[in-house]
Amino acid sequence: MTEARTKARFSQYTAEETHRLGIAAALVLAVVTALGLHTLASAPAMREAAQAELARIIADEDRDVCGQFGLRPGTDAFAACSRELANVRRKQSDRDQAAAAGML
Numbered sequence: 001m002t003e004a005r006t007k008a009r010f011s012q013y014t015a016e017e018t019h020r021l022g023i024a025a026a027l028v029l030a031v032v033t034a035l036g037l038h039t040l041a042s043a044p045a046m047r048e049a050a051q052a053e054l055a056r057i058i059a060d061e062d063r064d065v066c067g068q069f070g071l072r073p074g075t076d077a078f079a080a081c082s083r084e085l086a087n088v089r090r091k092q093s094d095r096d097q098a099a100a101a102g103m104l
Helices: 004-009 015-068 076-101
Strands: none
Touching: 015 076
C-alpha cells in the first residue's frame, strides 16, 4: 500500500513540469556561476583598491601626527617620523597577532 502511494506521488509530475523545474535549476546554476566568475575576476581590482585606500589612510595619519610636531611633508624629519610610525604600526600588528594566537 505504501509502495503504491509512493509511485503515485512520483508520477504526479508531468513531463512539462519536470522540464520547467530543470530549466529553473539550470538558470539558478547559471546565475550562481556568473556571480562566482565575476567575484573571481574582480577580486584583484578590489584588493588593489583596498590597498590604495589603506595607503591613503596611513599617509593621512602620518601627515596629521607628524604635523602635530611641526614636521612638514617632504622634509627629512617628516620622513623619519613616518618611518617611526610605521614601526609602531608593525609592532602593534605583531602584538595583535600574538594575542590572537593566545601568546600574550
